[in-house]
Amino acid sequence: MSKVRIIDVAREAGVSLGTVSNALNHPERVRPDTRRSIEEAIERLGYTPNQSARMLRGGHARALGIVVPQLAHAAILQVVNGANTEARRLGLDVLVAYADNLETQRRHLSFLQGSQMAGVIVMPVDDAWRAPANPAVPIVTVGAVREEAGWYVAEDHRAQGRIVATHLIARGCARIAVIGSARSARMLRRLEGIRAAAADRGVELEVLDAGDRAVSGDGYTLGSALATRAADERPDAIIGLTDVLAAGAIDGVLAAGLSVPGDVAIAGCDGNPFAWCGPISLTTCAPLGYELGRRAVQTLVGLIRERAEQQERAARDARTLTLPHPERSRKTAPARGEVGGPQYADGAPDADERDEAHRELVRPFLLVRESTVAGAGAKEGAAAIPERNVGAYL
Amino acid sequence: MSKVRIIDVAREAGVSLGTVSNALNHPERVRPDTRRSIEEAIERLGYTPNQSARMLRGGHARALGIVVPQLAHAAILQVVNGANTEARRLGLDVLVAYADNLETQRRHLSFLQGSQMAGVIVMPVDDAWRAPANPAVPIVTVGAVREEAGWYVAEDHRAQGRIVATHLIARGCARIAVIGSARSARMLRRLEGIRAAAADRGVELEVLDAGDRAVSGDGYTLGSALATRAADERPDAIIGLTDVLAAGAIDGVLAAGLSVPGDVAIAGCDGNPFAWCGPISLTTCAPLGYELGRRAVQTLVGLIRERAEQQERAARDARTLTLPHPERSRKTAPARGEVGGPQYADGAPDADERDEAHRELVRPFLLVRESTVAGAGAKEGAAAIPERNVGAYL
DNA sequence: CTGAAAGCGCTAACAC
DNA sequence: GTGTTAGCGCTTTCAG
Numbered sequence: 001m002s003k004v005r006i007i008d009v010a011r012e013a014g015v016s017l018g019t020v021s022n023a024l025n026h027p028e029r030v031r032p033d034t035r036r037s038i039e040e041a042i043e044r045l046g047y048t049p050n051q052s053a054r055m056l057r058g059g060h061a062r063a064l065g066i067v068v069p070q071l072a073h074a075a076i077l078q079v080v081n082g083a084n085t086e087a088r089r090l091g092l093d094v095l096v097a098y099a100d101n102l103e104t105q106r107r108h109l110s111f112l113q114g115s116q117m118a119g120v121i122v123m124p125v126d127d128a129w130r131a132p133a134n135p136a137v138p139i140v141t142v143g144a145v146r147e148e149a150g151w152y153v154a155e156d157h158r159a160q161g162r163i164v165a166t167h168l169i170a171r172g173c174a175r176i177a178v179i180g181s182a183r184s185a186r187m188l189r190r191l192e193g194i195r196a197a198a199a200d201r202g203v204e205l206e207v208l209d210a211g212d213r214a215v216s217g218d219g220y221t222l223g224s225a226l227a228t229r230a231a232d233e234r235p236d237a238i239i240g241l242t243d244v245l246a247a248g249a250i251d252g253v254l255a256a257g258l259s260v261p262g263d264v265a266i267a268g269c270d271g272n273p274f275a276w277c278g279p280i281s282l283t284t285c286a287p288l289g290y291e292l293g294r295r296a297v298q299t300l301v302g303l304i305r306e307r308a309e310q311q312e313r314a315a316r317d318a319r320t321l322t323l324p325h326p327e328r329s330r331k332t333a334p335a336r337g338e339v340g341g342p343q344y345a346d347g348a349p350d351a352d353e354r355d356e357a358h359r360e361l362v363r364p365f366l367l368v369r370e371s372t373v374a375g376a377g378a379k380e381g382a383a384a385i386p387e388r389n390v391g392a393y394l
Numbered sequence: 395m396s397k398v399r400i401i402d403v404a405r406e407a408g409v410s411l412g413t414v415s416n417a418l419n420h421p422e423r424v425r426p427d428t429r430r431s432i433e434e435a436i437e438r439l440g441y442t443p444n445q446s447a448r449m450l451r452g453g454h455a456r457a458l459g460i461v462v463p464q465l466a467h468a469a470i471l472q473v474v475n476g477a478n479t480e481a482r483r484l485g486l487d488v489l490v491a492y493a494d495n496l497e498t499q500r501r502h503l504s505f506l507q508g509s510q511m512a513g514v515i516v517m518p519v520d521d522a523w524r525a526p527a528n529p530a531v532p533i534v535t536v537g538a539v540r541e542e543a544g545w546y547v548a549e550d551h552r553a554q555g556r557i558v559a560t561h562l563i564a565r566g567c568a569r570i571a572v573i574g575s576a577r578s579a580r581m582l583r584r585l586e587g588i589r590a591a592a593a594d595r596g597v598e599l600e601v602l603d604a605g606d607r608a609v610s611g612d613g614y615t616l617g618s619a620l621a622t623r624a625a626d627e628r629p630d631a632i633i634g635l636t637d638v639l640a641a642g643a644i645d646g647v648l649a650a651g652l653s654v655p656g657d658v659a660i661a662g663c664d665g666n667p668f669a670w671c672g673p674i675s676l677t678t679c680a681p682l683g684y685e686l687g688r689r690a691v692q693t694l695v696g697l698i699r700e701r702a703e704q705q706e707r708a709a710r711d712a713r714t715l716t717l718p719h720p721e722r723s724r725k726t727a728p729a730r731g732e733v734g735g736p737q738y739a740d741g742a743p744d745a746d747e748r749d750e751a752h753r754e755l756v757r758p759f760l761l762v763r764e765s766t767v768a769g770a771g772a773k774e775g776a777a778a779i780p781e782r783n784v785g786a787y788l
Numbered sequence: 789c790t791g792a793a794a795g796c797g798c799t800a801a802c803a804c
Numbered sequence: 805g806t807g808t809t810a811g812c813g814c815t816t817t818c819a820g
Contacts, residue, residue, distance in 0.1 A: 004530070005813060016790045021815060034789080046528030051508035052449040053813035056796045063505070071474055072788035077465055084465075084492060093502065096490040098478060108487065111457070114445035115509065134440030136398070216782035247782035274784040277671035388610035388641035390668040390784055394466035399797060410806050415799060425805075447797035450812045 004047045013041035024049065055116040060308075063093040064300065065112030067105055069125035071098055074274040076123060077394045078289025079142055079296070083121060086297040092118060102126050113137050119300040121293075127185045138303035142296045144185070145359045151303065153296045156361040157186045160269045160285045161193025163366050164239055167283070169201050171372060173237035173265055177206045179222045179249060180241025181214040187241040190269045194239060206235060210245055216275065219248025220255070227256030227264065236264060237372075243268030243275035243284050250278050250371060265372040271364075273393035281369040281376070287393065288362050295360060398441045407435035418443065449510040454702075457487040458694065459506030461499055463519035465492055468668040470517060471788045472683025473536055473690070477515060480691040486512060496520050507531050513694040515687075521579045532697035536690045538579070539753045545697065547690045550755040551580045554663045554679045555587025557760050558633055561677070563595050565766060567631035567659055571600045573616045573643060574635030575608040581635040584663045588633060600629060604639055610669065613642025614649070621650035621658065630658060631766075637662030637669035637678050644672050644765060659766040665758075667787035675763035675770070681787065682756050689754060 010017045015034060023030045023038045030038070041047075055061065064087050068076050084094045097112065099105035105125045109132070112120045119138040122131070131141055131150040138151075145152040168176060178194055180187040191207065198205045208226075210218040219240055226235060226249075238253070240246025246268035253264050260266055260280050268275065268284035276282055369376045400418075404411045409428060417424045417432045424432070435441075449455065458481050462470050478488045491506065493499035499519045506514045507530040516525070517537045525535055525544035532545075539546040562570060572588055574581040585601065592599045602620075604612040613634055620629060620643075632647070634640025640662035647658050654660055654674050662669065662678035670676055763770045 004528075006815095007813090017814095018791080018816085019789065022789090025815070029789095031789080046526055046530070048504055048507045048530040050450070050510070050813050051505060052446040052510055053796090054508075054815080055446040056444070056450050056798085056813080057815050058796060059815080071465070071471055071478075072785040074785065077471075080465055088498075093491065093498075093505070096492075097487065098490075104482075104487075110442055111445060111487070113442045114448075116444070116446055132440060134398075136440070136442040217779050219782075220779045244783045248779075251780055251782065275782050277784060278780075278782055279673070385611050385614045385642075386645055386672075388613075388645065388669050388672055389638045390671060391466040391468065400799095401797090410808095411798090412800085412807075413805070416805095419799070423805090428805080444797050447812090448799080450797080450814085451799050452812060453799080 082293025216248030223249030223252025476687025610642030617643030617646025
């Protein structure tokens with residue numbers, strides 16, 4: 001059973017320990033027949049190299065970690081899929097951990113760092129999350145941006161709100177109701193974008209609170225309430241700050257006997273395929289999770305390479321100077337207050353010190369569909385056969 | 395930056411190395427104020443314990459690994475969610491790896507075993523996959539059962555086919571068309587169940603090939619083909635061996651101008667919420683992924699405990715007998731041919747030897763909805779507000 | 789190719 | 805509480 005070590009394999013194959021290690025790590029250094037008999041021994045014993053020992057000895061991890069707040073969300077799955085695909089393309093594996101609270105997230109992050117992952121991607125579970133100042137491995141934050149130092153990749157929520165509102169205004173809508181929840185930072189930022197667009201064109205805006213949960217039922221309730229107003233007090237468009245709310249609003253408006261988009265045009269903002277099951281296809285922003293995941297990995301791999309070069313350089317310098325004990329680059333961390341602003345060590349900008357926040361925003365684009373433009377779905381093909389697998393969007 | 399070690403923390407806090415280790419692993423052995431200053435030092439330096447060193451030293455992992463073939467599938471997400479929830483309940487963390495081919499799967503499995511995970515759950519990517527004979531850590535296979543030794547948790551696919559067919563037959567259907575793909579073992583097993591049910595009642599069965607991809611478009615094509623037949627050659631029911639096929643078939647039948655379930659009743663088999671976006675709610679089996687994930691973890695934790703007790707016992711025995719070097723239980727693996735049958739070592743059944751296949755099948759149950767019983771959806775509540783978030787099913 | 793040995797960072801056990 | 809130490813399994817190096 002377990003606890004087969006390299007020495008056991010060596011004995012079984014009748015070779016020395018070092019030869020087995022070579023066969024595993026430098027196959028070319030071992031004669032083919034020797035290698036074969038070693039492989040057979042490994043197979044016979046069910047040997048699995050102890051990764052802890054390997055990493056401890058100084059190996060380089062070929063895996064990235066990603067910490068996400070949940071899996072039952074389309075955008076998150078897209079991020080994970082995008083990250084995985086891009087990482088595999090670059091020859092890296094991905095391990096996913098999920099954490100529905102700050103404490104668990106902190107533990108996972110610490111575990112992945114301590115497990116010598118090459119790097120870690122984090123989708124914060126909570127707006128209160130802060131990236132660690134001196135991570136043991138590079139960290140990229142996805143889906144949120146902060147003021148603190150760190151690397152961030154996120155959707156541009158303001159732009160999402162803006163392009164959705166602009167689309168509706170261009171279609172002639174003059175009274176727009178927005179439904180959403182103030183508790184979510186991303187919904188608030190979408191609202192800012194909508195406000196900006198509306199202010200530019202002098203469009204009347206009304207904001208309704210969907211409550212903390214903001215499920216589709218809340219959209220339904222608000223949608224039907226709006227639809228039962230007198231015609232001259234009724235908005236001609238509704239924006240859901242999430243697609244789930246917008247999809248609920250469509251149901252609510254239809255249930256009240258009005259038509260979509262004839263009486264009321266409705267649009268979402270966050271491109272969530274899980275909400276696209278309604279009777280009328282929803283105008284919204286295209287899902288960008290996949291792209292976010294890809295970019296996060298690209299950013300991360302850049303950081304990993306940078307760090308590797310840095311360490312190599314440090315090692316080389318140490319060797320060149322023939323220091324008896326190549327001093328560890330164990331600089332004490334900067335005090336809390338110093339983090340955040342750009343810092344320069346004695347004149348030359350050092351990669352270590354370049355710890356300002358790097359924010360990459362992914363530009364949204366609009367999916368125009370039937371909920372704002374009658375017949376927009378027909379664009380997809382004359383005799384379109386509907387795809388009934390939401391998984392295809394992930 | 396990186397490479398902060400425990401000794402660095404000790405120096406920073408002005409205590410000894412052992413005290414820091416104690417503060418981390420046995421906080422009660424350290425005075426509160428000492429502990430506090432150590433925590434501050436950790437925070438200041440950004441120290442992250444090296445998990446590799448920890449594990450190597452002999453720690454017990456508090457994490458399970460799970461290897462899945464993809465994430466864009468509802469059943470798989472349910473398994474992961476179920477496993478995660480149950481594991482967290484038992485105080486374990488879960489790491490997810492995904493592998494879309496045998497080679498990647500093998501690598502992930504090996505990595506997770508080598509990383510001292512407490513145990514590993516595998517959803518095979520391919521019917522050709524075999525569980526390793528002598529895993530370094532316990533392994534439970536989910537979603538497939540094999541003849542080989544090992545632990546398996548899976549849906550009872552035959553029973554799925556049987557209860558769906560039985561339901562349709564009870565509703566009066568006498569000519570059933572089944573659509574599916576012969577390449578999938580689980581579809582074939584569902585077909586067996588359907589055949590058994592049909593044979594019992596003398597119902598006529600017709601099987602149509604949906605091709606290798608078996609996407610909803612294939613269901614659409616076959617559904618509309620069946621619907622355009624003359625009335626006396628037309629089946630009165632269609633079973634999709636997956637929900638995606640059944641959902642496509644509904645679209646196809648409706649497009650051909652027939653009604654569902656009036657002219658043709660339609661049912662799925664695999665409880666896939668991602669396919670539940672159609673205009674008519676689908677009768678199918680309830681999704682069991684969550685339950686599979688839970689049971690897999692329970693089984694796994696049982697195996698982990700068993701193994702731990704075993705090792706403890708071995709260690710105690712060795713100590714009692716005061717052997718100079720407590721002999722490692724390094725028994726050579728049984729030859730390939732021996733695996734599979736129950737084996738007993740010299741009379742006493744040894745847990746090590748008990749390597750028969752343990753198969754746990756989860757019993758399916760039916761969700762009766764509108765695609766087989768008109769108005770069945772109304773059961774869900776008089777003024778039901780539709781839920782527009784498929785993620786809620788995951 | 790063999791055999792021997794250093795050391796990765798940590799935990800736990802030891803004597804003080 | 806402190807300081808010191810063995811050893812987890814592996815990779816790599818060095819001399820033969």
